[in-house]
Amino acid sequence: MNFTEFFTSFPEMSKSGLRTFKKTVDGAYRQFSREYGDSIEAVFDPVLFFLIWFEKLLQNSPWIIVIIVFLALIYFGSRSIYLTVGSFFAFIFIGYFGMWEDTMSTVSIIGVCTFLSIGFGIPIGILMSGSDRARASISPILDIMQTMPSFVYLIPVVMLLGIGKIPGLLAVVIYAIPPIIRLTDLGIREVDKEVLEAAEAFGANRSQKLFRVQLPLALPTIFAGINQTIMMALAMVVIASMIGVKGLGQPVLKAIANQYFTMGLLNGLAIVVLAIIFDRVSQSFGKRLQQHRLGSHE
Amino acid sequence: MSNIKIKIENLYKIFGPDAKGLTSAVKDGLDKDELLAKHNHVLGLDNINIDIEEQSIQVIMGLSGSGKSTLIRHINRLIEPTEGVVMVDNQDVTKLNKSELLEFRRNRTGMVFQRFGLFPHQNIVDNVQLGLSIKGVDKSESNETAMFWIDKVGLNGFEYKFPNQLSGGMQQRVGLARALANDPDILLMDEAFSALDPLIRSDMQDQLLELQKNLKKTIVFITHDLDEALKLGDRIAILNGGKLVQDGKPEDILLSPADEYVTNFVKDVNRTKVLKIKTIMKDSIQSGSDYPKVAMDSNIESCLPLFLDGESVLNVTDDEKNIVGSISREEVANILKRY
Numbered sequence: 001m002n003f004t005e006f007f008t009s010f011p012e013m014s015k016s017g018l019r020t021f022k023k024t025v026d027g028a029y030r031q032f033s034r035e036y037g038d039s040i041e042a043v044f045d046p047v048l049f050f051l052i053w054f055e056k057l058l059q060n061s062p063w064i065i066v067i068i069v070f071l072a073l074i075y076f077g078s079r080s081i082y083l084t085v086g087s088f089f090a091f092i093f094i095g096y097f098g099m100w101e102d103t104m105s106t107v108s109i110i111g112v113c114t115f116l117s118i119g120f121g122i123p124i125g126i127l128m129s130g131s132d133r134a135r136a137s138i139s140p141i142l143d144i145m146q147t148m149p150s151f152v153y154l155i156p157v158v159m160l161l162g163i164g165k166i167p168g169l170l171a172v173v174i175y176a177i178p179p180i181i182r183l184t185d186l187g188i189r190e191v192d193k194e195v196l197e198a199a200e201a202f203g204a205n206r207s208q209k210l211f212r213v214q215l216p217l218a219l220p221t222i223f224a225g226i227n228q229t230i231m232m233a234l235a236m237v238v239i240a241s242m243i244g245v246k247g248l249g250q251p252v253l254k255a256i257a258n259q260y261f262t263m264g265l266l267n268g269l270a271i272v273v274l275a276i277i278f279d280r281v282s283q284s285f286g287k288r289l290q291q292h293r294l295g296s297h298e
Numbered sequence: 299m300s301n302i303k304i305k306i307e308n309l310y311k312i313f314g315p316d317a318k319g320l321t322s323a324v325k326d327g328l329d330k331d332e333l334l335a336k337h338n339h340v341l342g343l344d345n346i347n348i349d350i351e352e353q354s355i356q357v358i359m360g361l362s363g364s365g366k367s368t369l370i371r372h373i374n375r376l377i378e379p380t381e382g383v384v385m386v387d388n389q390d391v392t393k394l395n396k397s398e399l400l401e402f403r404r405n406r407t408g409m410v411f412q413r414f415g416l417f418p419h420q421n422i423v424d425n426v427q428l429g430l431s432i433k434g435v436d437k438s439e440s441n442e443t444a445m446f447w448i449d450k451v452g453l454n455g456f457e458y459k460f461p462n463q464l465s466g467g468m469q470q471r472v473g474l475a476r477a478l479a480n481d482p483d484i485l486l487m488d489e490a491f492s493a494l495d496p497l498i499r500s501d502m503q504d505q506l507l508e509l510q511k512n513l514k515k516t517i518v519f520i521t522h523d524l525d526e527a528l529k530l531g532d533r534i535a536i537l538n539g540g541k542l543v544q545d546g547k548p549e550d551i552l553l554s555p556a557d558e559y560v561t562n563f564v565k566d567v568n569r570t571k572v573l574k575i576k577t578i579m580k581d582s583i584q585s586g587s588d589y590p591k592v593a594m595d596s597n598i599e600s601c602l603p604l605f606l607d608g609e610s611v612l613n614v615t616d617d618e619k620n621i622v623g624s625i626s627r628e629e630v631a632n633i634l635k636r637y
Contacts, residue, residue, distance in 0.1 A: 198415030201374055202429040202480065203404030216419045 033160040044166045051112045051165055055246075058104035066104070067091050077281040079288070090273040099248065099270050106237055106247035106274065113169060113233045117177040118226060125184025125222075126210065135185065142178040150175055150239050158243055168245030176233040183225030187218030223286030230278045234271060248274075303516040304350040304373060304484065309382030311368055311540075314339030317380045330539040342368040344540040346382070350533075353514040357531030359521055359563075364537040366520045370486050373518060374407040375399055386484065404433050408477030412489035414469045416461040422448060422472055423457045429480035440479075447475040451505070467498035474506070478513070485517045492521065503529055524563055528552070528572045536560055549577040553633075569633055570599040578633060579614045579623040589613045594622060598630060605630060 013021075058066060070091065075084045094103050128135045150171060157167045191214050199213045215222075241249025248267045255264030310321055312333070320328075320339055330341040343365050350356045360366045371377040372384055375391050384391040386406065394402055408429065416425050423444050424431075430440035448457055451471040461469055470490060477485055491499045503526060510517065521527050527534050528548045535545040536559070544556035552569055555561040576594035591613045592601045601612055605627045614623045 192415075194411050194413050194415040195417060197376060198409070198411055198417075199428070199432075201376060201403060201407070201409040201486075202432050202476075203400045203402075204432050205400055208432055213417065216417075 029156065029159065033156075037160050037162075041161055041166065044161075044169075047112070047116070047169065048166055051108065051169065054112060055105055055108040058108050059101055063095060063100060074277065074281050078284040080280075080284060083277070083280050083284075087277050090277065094270050094273065097266050097270075099251075099267060102246070102248045102251060102267070103270055103274065105245075106234075106249070106271070109165070109169065109172065109240075109245060109247060110230065110233050110237070110274075110278075113172045113176060114226070114230050116169075116173050117180055117229045117233070120173075121177045121180035121225070121229070122184050122222065125181045125225075126188065126215075128181065128185040129188035129214075138181070142181060145174050146178050150236065154239075154243055163244040165245060167243050168240035171243070172233050172236045172240050172245075175236045176229045179228035179232065180222070180225035183228070184218065184222050187221030187225075188214045190221065191217045220286055220290040223282065223289060227279060227282040227286065230282060231275060234275045234278065237271060301352040302349045303352040303387065304348075304356075304518070305383075305385040306346055306348045306350075306369075306372070307383040307385070309343050309346040309369075309372060309384065310380045311342035311365075311372070311377065312339050312380045313342055321381050341540045342377075343372070343379075343382075346537075346542050348535055348542065348545055350516060350518065352516055354532040355510065355517040355519055355530050357519045357521060357527040357534045358537060359524065359527045359534055360537035361522060363539075365540040366522075366537050367488055368540075369537065370488050370518055370520050373484065373486055374403050374409065404429065404480070406482055407484045407486055408480050408482040409486040410470070410473045410477050410488065410490040412492055414461070414466075414473045414493075416469055416472055416476075418461055421458045421460055422453065422464075425461065425472055426475045426479050428476055433480075443479050444475075447479045448472075450478070450509070451475045465498075466494050467502065470494060470502060471505075474502075478509075483516060485515045487517060487519045489520050489522070491526065492523065499526070506530065524567055525572075528567070536563065549573055553577075568599075570602065571597050573598050573633065575601065575614055575625055576623075578629055579625045580629070581623050583613070583621055583624060589624070591615050591619075591621065592625070593617075598633065601625065601630065 012018075067088070071084055071088055074087050075081070078084070094100060124138065128138050153174060154167070154171055157170050161167045161170070195217070196209060196213055199209050204212065237245070237247055238249040238252050241247060241253050248271050251267040252264055252271075254260065255267070310324060311317075312320055312324065314320070314337070316337070317339065320333065320337055323337075324333065324341060324344060328336075328341075330344070333339050333341045346369060348356070358366045358369060368377055372379055373386070373391070375384070375394070379392055382392070386402075391399075391402065417428070423441065426444040426447055427435075427440040430443060431437075435443075445457065448454065451474055453468060453471055453475070456464060456468065461472065464472065470493075473490070491502050494502060506517075507530065519527075519530055521530075528551075531548055533546060534548055534551050536543050536551065536556075538559045544551060544560050551560065552564050552567065552573060555564055574595055574597055575592055578598070579594065589611050590604050590609055592604070592615070594614045594616055604612055610627045612625050613621045614625055616622045
């Protein structure tokens with residue numbers, strides 16, 4: 001009898017045992033966050049300060065100047081007059097439908113997240129490319145970061161830091177940083193072995209090899225990673241708004257809760273427009289970089 | 299003149315995790331195939347001993363997998379030996395520490411690669427001054443040196459092009475200029491001309507010989523092409539399966555191959571074209587100076603028409619047209635018979 005039961009239902013641990021397990025882990029973590037939450041939060045103060053400064057700068061500057069600066073950046077990055085004109089109409093659309101402030105918040109958080117992802121992602125990628133052991137231990141962590149439902153890792157972040165900009169920022173960075181790490185690693189590993197050997201044969205040391213050969217040659221691949229990182233950060237905007245990040249995600253969230261179809265659609269479109277602009281600009285910038293390296297034009 | 303520049307002694311290289319442990323088995327006679335089958339290790343070099351003379355061109359030849367590229371990389375220690383000694387000017391390269399090794403590579407050796415190994419993201423001038431900029435030489439000075447060598451290899455007008463805009467032959471000229479700009483006393487050339495088409499290759503060989511007349515570097519040249527080896531080499535070393543099977547002057551290799559492997563290598567070579575008259579002439583001067591004269595540095599082929607015209611003996615002259623020896627019809631016939 002016992003024998004058939006063994007096969008029909010999985011032999012799970014007792015209900016009380018499971019309850020104690022959950023309670024112990026939760027309790028320990030709560031204890032930890034009570035004790036260290038404040039000091040960990042303090043570590044992020046400079047980031048928070050910068051984020052708020054950047055957001056205020058975008059929101060408080062006259063909108064015409066902001067648009068002019070953006071269009072200049074877009075033209076400089078892409079060298080495409082079509083994209084620049086298209087972006088101009090996109091910004092007009094955003095402003096006219098009352099989404100200017102939210103869009104500036106989103107742009108500021110995306111900007112800071114991208115900056116942080118590059119700042120941490122590229123060195124980690126370099127580390128990974130240098131040793132197979134580092135790669136073997138970092139790779140699974142990146143897999144977890146990309147596949148774990150974001151709501152799940154929001155729980156401990158919120159428990160530790162509460163609701164607000166910094167936990168949102170962390171959630172976005174965790175989700176968006178893997179591509180840049182992976183592609184930095186890949187780009188460096190794909191560098192022509194003979195070119196690297198040539199540098200070595202002429203007596204280049206480690207940092208000379210890195211900065212003269214590996215990074216310059218990996219740059220197009222790294223740029224593809226930056227592009228991916230920006231796209232993933234934008235995709236996280238709505239989820240991050242659930243824990244108090246201001247921006248285009250919040251109206252979307254409100255629209256879901258109250259079934260405001262038009263509001264959801266407009267703000268969703270604004271996110272799409274931002275994504276397209278970021279994507280086209282960073283892609284064509286990356287491509288130009290590559291063309292120059294290949295020397296196919298003077 | 300006959301100073302030994304590079305002395306390689308009892309050099310072993312085994313690829314694999316337990317290389318050190320298997321060295322003694324290799325010394326006891328385990329060969330490349332057995333080592334791979336029994337221990338899953340690859341035998342790269344098996345007891346190599348070579349003396350390379352200063353200012354000479356030493357060719358190292360063998361088929362792919364014979365260990366020639368492995369051997370050349372031991373001279374600047376791009377590959378660590380399993381056991382053995384590589385002496386350059388009485389200094390053991392294998393014993394240098396990290397910074398001494400960097401200094402050694404920066405100042406003593408230059409290397410030219412089969413697929414060029416140029417930096418695709420830098421223009422020709424910057425490529426040529428790679429070695430100098432790694433050493434930290436002043437930019438204007440290294441620029442000047444680079445321009446000098448670009449001119450020397452005949453690439454004026456291409457200074458600010460990128461490698462991908464140049465043909466293969468031109469790219470390898472850049473590779474050669476890059477190695478020479480560093481003014482090393484040893485030039486390592488790893489199948490430097492193998493990727494080029496035959497006409498360009500022959501051109502580059504001539505250019506290298508021309509440069510060498512003035513530069514007098516010690517050149518180690520890897521190739522799998524016997525014609526190239528015979529054209530360039532003062533000495534030729536032949537590797538097979540990581541072992542050195544013969545090391546000698548080109549005519550020794552041609553006239554008395556050490557084993558079947560070398561015999562197979564040289565059997566299709568046109569000896570009358572390759573062998574110089576001086577290598578087979580007799581020192582005894584034939585009296586009766588009305589015999590036709592041939593220069594000692596020309597190849598045997600050039601005296602065939604005279605023999606076919608019915609001459610039986612020819613007088614051999616040196617550069618100043620003095621008669622220094624003779625060559626007979628029978629001797630030449632003997633050489634040809636060995637085909």
